Amino acid sequence: xxxxxxxxxxxxxxxxxxxxxxxxxxxxxxxxxxxxxxxxxxxxxxxxxxxxxxxxxxxxxxxxxxxxxxxxxxxxxxxxxxxxxxxxxxxxxxxxxxxxxxx
Numbered sequence: 526x527x528x529x530x531x532x533x534x535x536x537x538x539x540x541x542x543x544x545x546x547x548x549x550x551x552x553x554x555x556x557x558x559x560x561x562x563x564x565x566x567x568x569x570x571x572x573x574x575x576x577x578x579x580x581x582x583x584x585x586x587x588x589x590x591x592x593x594x595x596x597x598x599x600x601x602x603x604x605x606x607x608x609x610x611x612x613x614x615x616x617x618x619x620x621x622x623x624x625x626x627x628x
Contacts, residue, residue, distance in 0.1 A: 535606035537573035538599040542585055560584045576600060
């Protein structure tokens with residue numbers, strides 16, 4: 526399946542947020558406390574084990590001035606790239622007949 530110009534490997538938005546926090550010298554524990562999110566949830570998100578939601582994207586936008594729309598776009602691309610590499614999904618898709626009209 527085509528990669529649609531996406532990077533070689535999927536980039537989770539947590540990686541971008543984590544780098545931003547590190548560049549600002551903000552600890553995960555302190556940030557979690559300030560935005561009222563559990564440390565575990567924040568850590569899982571920053572390490573790509575939990576998806577970014579619109580609510581958390583808005584929280585990060587407010588706290589870090591990172592546009593929520595941009596972070597959600599990264600999440601969508603990550604989700605699609607991950608799905609395109611999933612063998613179970615690829616196997617299922619291969620059994621779907623093409624129904625588009627041929628011109």
